[in-house]
Amino acid sequence: MAGILGTLWDGVALRRERIGADPDSPARPVALPAAWEEGAAAALAALAPGNGPVVLPILAENWIRRVTMRGRRLGLLDSPEEADGLAAGLRALLLSRRGAPGAEVWRDRGREEARFVLNLPAFLDAEGGFDAPGYVAAAALGVRVLDILGQGRSPRLRLGFADLAGLLAAFRLPYGGEEAQAVAAAIAALTRGAAEAESGRLADRQGALHPVALIWPEPPAETAVPGLAAAARAALDAAAASPGLRHAGCVALAPADAVEA
Numbered sequence: 023m024a025g026i027l028g029t030l031w032d033g034v035a036l037r038r039e040r041i042g043a044d045p046d047s048p049a050r051p052v053a054l055p056a057a058w059e060e061g062a063a064a065a066l067a068a069l070a071p072g073n074g075p076v077v078l079p080i081l082a083e084n085w086i087r088r089v090t091m092r093g094r095r096l097g098l099l100d101s102p103e104e105a106d107g108l109a110a111g112l113r114a115l116l117l118s119r120r121g122a123p124g125a126e127v128w129r130d131r132g133r134e135e136a137r138f139v140l141n142l143p144a145f146l147d148a149e150g151g152f153d154a155p156g157y158v159a160a161a162a163l164g165v166r167v168l169d170i171l172g173q174g175r176s177p178r179l180r181l182g183f184a185d186l187a188g189l190l191a192a193f194r195l196p197y198g199g200e201e202a203q204a205v206a207a208a209i210a211a212l213t214r215g216a217a218e219a220e221s222g223r224l225a226d227r228q229g230a231l232h233p234v235a236l237i238w239p240e241p242p243a244e245t246a247v248p249g250l251a252a253a254a255r256a257a258l259d260a261a262a263a264s265p266g267l268r269h270a271g272c273v274a275l276a277p278a279d280a281v282e283a
Contacts, residue, residue, distance in 0.1 A: 030113040031079040043068035051075040055117065069128040069281065085127050086112050093170040098228070111163050120144040121160045123167060124180075125279040136171040137180035137276050138164035142209065143188035152189075154212065154253035161216035162223075165272055169224055177231070180274040181217050183209060184282045193246055204242040208254045210273075211241035215257025217272035222264025230266025 026032060037056040040049045041063045050073055052063040070076040086109050093099035099108060115121040119141055126134035140160055145153045161181060168179040186206055187197055195202045218235070225231065241254040 026079045026083065030110065030117060031083075034079070034117065036078070039063040041067055048073060053077040058119070065281070068279075069125055071129045081128065082113070082116055085123065085130070088130070089167055089170055092173075096170065096174050098170050098174050108163070108166060111159075112167070115160055115163060118144060120156070121164060122281050123171075124276070124281055127171065128281070135176075135180060136168055137182060137274070138168050139281050140164065140181070140183045140213070141282075142183050142185050143192060146189070146192055150192075152247050152250055154249055157212065158216040158219075158253070158257060161213055162220035165217050165220040165224070165269075168272075169221075169268065174228065177269060178271040178274070179217070179221075179269050180276055181213065181272050182274060182276055183213055184278065195246055201246045204245045205247055205250065207239070208241050208245045208247070208250045211239070211254040212250070212257050214238070214273050215254060215259075215261045218261035218267060218269075219257060219264060221267045221269045221272055222261060224268040225264065225266045228268060230268065232267040232270045234262055234264050234267055236262075 035056040036053045038051060038053050040051050042049045043064060047067070050067055050070075052066050052070075053076065054063055054066055055078065066076050066078060066081070070081050089112070090099065090105040090109050093108065094102070094105050099105045121138065121140045121144075122128075124137040124139060125131075127136050140157065145157045145160075147153045147156075164181045165179060168181060169176070172179065186209065189209075190197055190202050190205060193205070195205060222230075222234070238258065241258065242251055244251045
């Protein structure tokens with residue numbers, strides 16, 4: 023636990039359960055934040071390799087350390103301070119359940135293409151709105167992680183989002199209705215714009231490999247989520263202003279795994 027002292031994990035109250043990844047799996051001890059909802063312990067049991075005890079801070083620090091050490095080794099993180107900042111941002115995203123890498127990263131399956139998932143309902147703010155600036159920052163962080171895991175050479179990244187239905191339910195929008203479709207289109211545009219803007223910033227540091235897309239679907243002019251349409255437009259404009267991109271694509275749909283649970 024020495025690597026946890028002095029970090030965001032320090033002082034986080036943990037609860038302990040004995041549970042399996044599913045009803046047919048052997049139960050294992052799982053320690054996770056006390057504030058996390060029911061069902062999270064089973065998801066962690068599924069994410070952790072092996073069959074032994076699971077302690078979330080230790081499990082998470084394993085992949086966070088791999089990301090920062092690889093970033094430093096490859097020269098994608100310029101200093102120990104930048105690596106520490108990336109690690110702190112990942113801890114904050116994970117603790118707030120706003121974002122995390124896919125199961126392949128948790129289980130250290132290096133041959134599988136990594137993905138990073140943003141949990142849409144976790145970006146609801148205290149006033150009941152959507153925290154678009156926080157979402158943009160989280161998407162940028164996900165791009166940084168995926169770029170590092172791809173050795174700085176992957177032409178396409180797999181950033182995605184989860185639980186659109188939960189976000190729509192928070193705004194009492196019927197799934198499949200026109201208002202819901204407009205929100206979904208704006209979220210997709212916001213994700214793409216934020217990710218490609220970060221790819222542009224990485225290209226500015228490491229060299230551009232791909233041109234900026236000049237044509238993309240126009241986001242809706244307005245949605246039932248206050249500020250979302252404007253945020254999507256601003257994110258796309260920021261991406262379009264990039265001198266070039268590091269990646270040919272940044273956003274991808276992928277089958278869900280235990281990270282979404």
